Each structure stands twice: as C-alpha cells, then as structure tokens.
Amino acid sequence: MSFRIFIANRGEIAIRIARTALENGFVPIGVYTKEDEQSLHRKYLKEDREVSSYLDIEEIVEAAQELGADAVHPGYGFLSENPEFAREVARRNIAFIGPSPSAMELSGDKLKAKEVASKLGIPTLPWMIVKDEKDVLEFAREHGFPILIKAVGGGGGKGIRLLRENDDVGKNIEIASKEAEKAFKDPRIYVEPFIENVKHIEVQILGDGENIVHLFERECSVQRRFQKIVEEAPSPFLNSAERDLITQHAVELATAIRYSNAGTVEMLFDVGSRKHYFMEVNARLQVEHPVTEMITGLDIVLKQIEITMYKVLDLKQSSISMRGHAIEARIYAENPLQEEPSTGVVKYYREPSGPGVRVDSSIETGSKVSAEFDPMIAKLIVWGPDRRTALLRLERGLKEFIIDGLLTNIPLVREIIKHEEFVKGVYTTKFYSQNINLFRRELEKRIREEALLVTGLQELAGKDVRKLIEPSKKLAEQHAESIDKLKRKAWYYYVSTRERLRKR
Template identity: 40%
Template sequence: MIKRLLIANRGEIASRIIRTCKDMDIHTIAVYSEADQYAPHVRLADESYLIGPSRAEESYMNMDKIMEAAKKLKADAIHPGYGFHSENPAFAERCRQEGIIFIGPSTEIIRKMGNKSISRKLMKNAGVPVLPGSEGVLTSAAEAVRCANKIGYPIMLKASAGGGGIGLQTVNNDEELMQAFASNSKRAKAFFGDGSMFLEKKLVESHHIEIQIIADSFGNVVHLFERECSIQRRNQKVLEEAPSPFISEETRRKMGKAAVKAAKALGYENVGTLEFLVDEQERFYFLEMNTRIQVEHPVTEEITGVDLVKTQIDIANGEKLQFRQEQLQIQGHAIETRIYAEDPLSFYPSPGHIDRFQPPHGENIRNEVAVTENYQVTPFYDPMIGKLIVKGETREAAIERLKEALDQYEIKGIKTNLRTLREVAQSEAFIKGQTTTSFIDDHYHPIARNKQEGI
C-alpha cells in the first residue's frame, strides 16, 4: 500500500494531488525549483525537497534529481500529474527499475500512445474511426507534400511524438507545408527528442470532445462520459465543460463504447483520456490518447462524483474498480475556465508580481490555484495560474454561476485572460453551445479582435 507519495510536478495539479492524499492519509512529498520556493504546493505538502534551479530542464524535468528525492525521502510512489514527465516512458521505466510505483499506465502503453502515428494505427486496428492521414511518419517536406496532395488541404501537420500544441500547425497549400515542416520538425526534436512528423486531414468547424476512461488491472473498464473542449487558443484549451451541449445521447453512447473498446484492446490500466474531433454530422474521429490525468479532469469529477486522483492511487495499489458502467450517471453540468497570466489582446504570457488575488467563493464554485496574493509569477513555466470550476443543475444554471464567479474574480498586478473569459461566458455562441475549435480564432484572436475594435 502506498504510504509516502512524491508529486513530480508543481502548481495547481500538485496541490490538487496533495489534497486527495491528505484525505487518504498518505504522506506527501513536494519537489520544487528555486523559483517555486514559496509556491502553495510546497507549503501544503508534508515534506518538500529542492531539486534545482528555476529552469524546468534543470529541476522538474531532471529525472535524476527527482529520483534522488524519492529515494532519500523513501517514497513508495510517484504521481507525475500532467506535463513534465507524465507521458515520458523513460521516466515510468526508471520508476519501475528503482522499485517505485509510477501512478499511471505501463511504460509500453505510454510509449505506444505517445507516438501519434503508432497510436493512430492501434486505434484503427481496434475499430475506432480515424481521420484520413499519412501512414507512418514523414521525415522530409517533399514526402509530406506528396502525402498532402493525396489527402487534400487543409491539413494538420503534427509532431509524431508531440503534445500540448507543440509542433502542431494548420497548412493550406504546398508552400505553407514546405515552410512549416522544417521549423516544426526542429521544434519537435528540441522538445521531444523526435523530429518526425505526420499529417491528418483538418476538419473545418469541428468540435473537440474527449472521453474519460478508467481501467483497473482486472480487465474492468468504464467511461465517465465526455468533456467538450472546443474553446482553444494556440491549440490549447481555455474552457471545458461536461457534458457536451453539442452531441446527442446516441453519439455519447457510441463514443463511450468506442473509448472502452479501445482501452480494452490496448490492455490499458489506470486513468486515461481519448480525444476526438467531431464534425457537424456528429461523426467522430480519434485524435490522440492522453495517458495521464487531464487539466480539465475536475468537470468530470463534478458531474460523476468520482475522485479521479483517488481512483488513480487505488488502481496503482492493485484495487478493483468499485463501480460498474451502469452505476455511473451524469449529475448536473460543470464548466471549467483556465486562468492565465497573459495579455488578453495578444495571448502572450505576462509574468509579474500579483498584488491582489481574490478568487470567488460560494456554493458549487471550486478553485484550483497555483498562486497566492503577493506571489511572483515567473516566466519559467506555463502561464496557467489557476482554474475556476462551477457546477449547476442545468447548463443554463452553470453558465449563470460562471458569469457571477468571473465577475467576482480579482487579480491585480499582472495581466490575465479574465477579460476574454468574461466575454466568452456572455457570448451568444457559447450560450447556445455552438462553439467549435475555431471559436477563439474567429472572435478573440488578436487580428479578429483588432478588426472588431477598429484598430
């Protein structure tokens, strides 16, 4: 049984994991960089350990330093959170070699699903619909152009080993593809150690919908319904909700069934998410699988009552799932907005000193935060500083609560995206559930906003 758990992460997800561990009477160990010495997760943990300088590659991404901390402080297990080492098969394998439980799926599964061309093939073999695309990886721009002309533009150019929007770009013709291939391949090589690319047909006016699954080591697999994640900027999500206001009950059932079928075919274990693109006719296509907990997991927790972090730990402890598919029901509606330290006009990160930080509080309002008042937001990490999650008995009630909560949210001293979030919550398209993956670019991208404001 896990008694001492090290969180190989920072920010709001580290604090979130610590909270569940306290409920489970598990001793928590936080690691931190020099820039994070006053971070909330360091204070909340039972123990903390300095692992290096501010830069992520010298601290949170330093596998040796994390393992040194885990062994020195006698950790039974490591929870990777999301980002950093959460989908690094080498890290999961290192944990296994050191006799430390890695809270997540097997090294083999992480490796397979982390390679988008391999995962695409596996999903196709499992009978899950996939978009038209390249078969295998592409290593040259000329090869990519030949493939793109067979598929037809517009095309999504993707890093085979990528994630988080890195190495991902829409291209509309041969010239754009030739220019994008070299730069994206170079960037992918720098971030993931693999510069290979692949292509997929781009769906215009699509919805980004994902299915949360849980699988234990006894072959039991369930899905926890879907999350609507179409509101994005730079291919990263800004607002998520559950359930989706777009898909029908029939499509919900089909997508859930496909996700469970895929997880069983993989022999998957622990928590995971299958992401899909859904067109206007509700035809869905596999996008990728995330072999970790998601940033947006709270909306699923709110509508199902399932603590996903606790479930991860229970499965890592070798326990069976305590519920069957037919026992799971959607209860109400939940919405999450990501609070970023960024310029609302340019979407560029905006680090600095927080003079005042006052998130809203009240019934069915949940805050997951990475900062405090009088906190210095540094340029070293992702600019997300918190998440606001609201719940209502209906979607309409949840939206009203979201509007009120965003109006009450106070952050002074740095620029944030609160203005954009308030505008989204008030927009007719969002209220009607008509937001697609182009929503932000169409209405809130700097160029679109400048046109609207006559700049």
C-alpha cells in the same frame, strides 16, 4: 506507517493531488526548484527537496527515494508521459501512479495508436508520415488542402502546423519537425486532412488493465493554437446516441491495449457529417479533469491512487452516472490583448465562492509569478444542475475573481462565454481564432471606460486621504492601514459603478 505519495510536479496540480492525499490519510511529499522556493504548493507538502529541474529524472527519483516515497504521482506536463521516468521509479521499488511505460509509449506514438483504433473499426482520418515537401504534396493530391502537420510523438499543441494551399510547405515542415525534436526528442511528423468545422471531444477513462470504464465526455473546443482555454462536461452538442458510440469506442480502445489507471481518449467530431474520428490517447491526468469530477461525484486522483495500491478498479460502468453540467475556465497570467505572459507579485488575491464554485489555484496574496513556467495560475470550475445555471455561475465567478498585481485573461474569458455561439453550444475549434478580433475590440472599449473611472476615483481617493492625515511621512506611515482601506473602498465602488454602466 502512512503511505507516502511523492508529487513530481508544482503549482495547482501539486496542490490538487496533495489535498486528496491529505483527506485520505496519505502523506504528500514532493519537490521544488529555486524559482519555486516560495511557491504555494510547498505549504501542502509534509516534506520536500529542492531539485534543479522538474524534468531531471535522476534527481527527482533520488529525491523520492530519499524522502521514503511509497508512490510517485507525476501530475500533468513535465515527466507525466515519459516512460523512462516511470521505469526509473519502478527500478527503485516505488509505485508509479499512472499507466504502464508500454501504454505511455503506445499513446505517445500517435500513429501506432491510430493503427490500433483502425483494427478495432474505430474511425480515423487518413494519415501519412512525411519527410519533405514532395511527400506532403503527394498526400494533398489525394486528400486536398487544408492539411495538418503533426508530431508523431506530440501533444499539447506542439509540433502542429496548419497548411493551406498557398502556404510555404517546406518551411512549415522544418518548423514542425524542429518543435517535435525539441519537445519530444522525436523529429518524425505526419499529415492528415484538416476538417474545418470540428469539435474536440475527449472521453475520461479509468481502468486496471481488465476492467475499463468511462466517465463520460468533455468538450474542449475553445482553443488557441491547439491549446485549450475553456472546457465543459458533458458536450452540449452531442445527442445520446452519439455520446454512447463515442464512449463505447473509447472503452474498446482502452480495453484492447489493457490500459491501467486514468487516461483520455480524444476524438474529433465533424459537425457537418456528425461523425467522429479517433485522434489520440493521453496517458495521464488531464488539466480539465475537474469538470468530470463535478458531474460524476468521483475523485479521479483518489481512483488513480487506489488502482496503484490495490491493482484493481472498484467501479463498474453501471454504477457511474452523470449529473448536471460543469465548465472550467483556465486562468492565465497574461495580457489579454497581446496574449503575452504577465509576471510579478500578486498584491491582492480573492477567489470566488458560493454554490457550485470550485477553484484550483497555485497562487495567493504575495505569490511571485515568473515567466519560467506555464502561465496558467488557476482554474475556475463551476457546476450547475443544467448548463444555463453553470454558465451563470461561471459568469459570477469570473466577476468575483480578483487578482491584483498581474494581468490575467479573466476579461477575455468573460467575452468568450457571453458570445452567442458559446451560449448555444455550437462553437467549434475555429471559434477562438474567428472571434479574437471581436473580443479584443470589446476589451479595448471596456479598458477605455474603466481607465476613465479609475482616474476619477484615484483623484477622489487622493483628496479623501489628504483630509484624513497631515502631509508628513511619519503620519502617512501610521495611517497606512487607513489609506489601504480607503483605496479598497474606492475599488469596490469602481466595480459596482462599472457594472451599473454595463447594464445601461
């Protein structure tokens, strides 16, 4: 009987896990909610069950048991870092594809993880648990402003507030604590110094509790409100010695806590002093794992499954090598100017393709996108033998990517990747906030130019259509296909004209 893997997730990550399962002879099964009844991920599941929420532990574990699951893969987000979920899965004699509950608890408590790192001699920033404004000001007297307020049990940019000298300390503490309580059921917050010019570097690790290896690092410094937009591997900024030390510290930490399965050790890299500081451990598969797969040739999801099935990692550090460069752009369904979610039905969908291009997506033509879930609908991942080639392929891929019926951040990403700081690889976590107004001005200029083109093309298309058919409803219905073809020709003409205008 085939090994049945229950995917406790939705969207692109559910599809990505299901693909590895299918390729390797496993049976992917899973869940969906009423909102996701027509979701693309259901087409990749051999069987599934409806649940009321992707966060209902009891309901999801019962569905897994009912479907005869041998193992549960949590994906990322939702219950992926919930130790109680992992324990409940184990209580039902189902294997959990991920780290142990104790590892989740340790990584979920940012301060406990920092204490472990400090004992190992891994650099960390000073920190202090705070309860009120008095505590924060006491910390500031010793370390100065700016200061970062963070949730002890946090992640994903939630429960984080940046405090500068004249900010309302009490209000920010209250907001951060409430966010932490809502997101992690843990209202505790702490403070640490905020370094102005840093890069966000993370190391992908795999382990079986004894044998721990790293798959090199990723850079995730293009962020807005502490959430990532563009990631790449390896970092274009680190030299070999810095890379070796950072990956060494990641493996040392994972070894000390006897980490098993896939995880990420996150660091801050001060571009001024060229020193790194341990930040946290993410005990799950990361959204940006594909860039690591592209440079190592390894299927991280498959390794997760194998570690769970055989209790051993069949990799040695000496057998892992890095080849080329990879970049990932997250595609969000949102207005690129206002950063507000865009919802509706995808009228036409075409993915980019060609050498070194990969798309992990949750949509197709006809898909419905709602505001109920995270707005990320796809990831465009490119690989090249060097960073320059990867950048050119990313630029091409973004131009080829067509999602009609929704607004997306594709135009914004195109502005990001052509900025001089990004091209040179010297950007920091401030890059997005410092340049967002520039990006918006460029987008507004492009929108005005394109609006004029589209208006003209629509008028021309209308005239051509009137030549093709009689002005009657019946004939219009009969010639609907011809009209659609004509409109599509007008669209391609518009795209090519737009590119010619840009090159002037």
